[in-house]
Amino acid sequence: MKQTAIISKAEFLVGVVDENKFPDFKLPEIAFIGRSNVGKSSLINNIVMRKKLAKISSTPGKTKEINFFKVENKWLLIDMPGLGYATIGKLQREKWTALNYAYMQNRKNLKFVCVLIDSRHNPMHTDIAIIEFLENIGRKYLIILTKCDKISAASILERKQQLENLVAYCKNCIEVLPYSLVSGLGRNELIGIIKNNTVM
Ligand code: GDP
DSSP states (O other), X not given: OOOOOOOOOEEEEEEEOXXXXXXXXXXXXXXXXXXXXXXXXXXXXXXXXXXXXXXXXXXXXXXXXEEEEEETTTEEEEEOOOBOOTTSOHHHHHHHHHHHHHHHHHOTTEEEEEEEEETXXXXXXXXXXXXXXXXXXXXXXXXXXXXXXXXXXXXXXHHHHHHHHHTTTOSSEEEEEEOOTTTOTTHHHHHHXXXXXXXX
């Protein structure tokens, strides 16, 4: 049987709402971004094997801060506010987007960004906009296909191929990683990628 990577220590550090107030923790950072309800909080909880480290939102779009979590005293996981949720006001949405983009553009210790896309759906314009932005600023990213237990093995392969075709001429995509917190698909691979990319 496949060994499951154990994480023994994980803690919430701080939530930031202002781009001028990002603290410097002097640790490598990995950020998670994606549309509301894509499974971002669940995935962060799944990596660290805690049920409630990152809140699982019953109200989509609820996370309003960029949240910093410290793992094993070695790296930080960064939970970024929900993107593209239609029912919040335009102004608020623009504010969140600006905060996210400022973080991704300026953060020195940010090693790569995980762009989460629901494996059941075609990527949406907000997903493609993030990928384009990351390419333009030369930031490395990993595309994670969430909730893969909800589709067949053939559909997982099809979606993976679709995303690989999308980034075929891109320079900064690490890979397209299918993930499921129900089956455990992708978790060990993700932890391996984090470990490989967080050497300071
Ligand atoms: P967020 O808004 O992106 O933080 O999304 P959440 O983490 O709150 O997840 C939204 C919903 O999707 C929750 O009901 C989760 O339980 C569910 N979910 C997340 N990941 C998976 C997965 O891998 N498989 C299944 N079946 N459900 C998932």
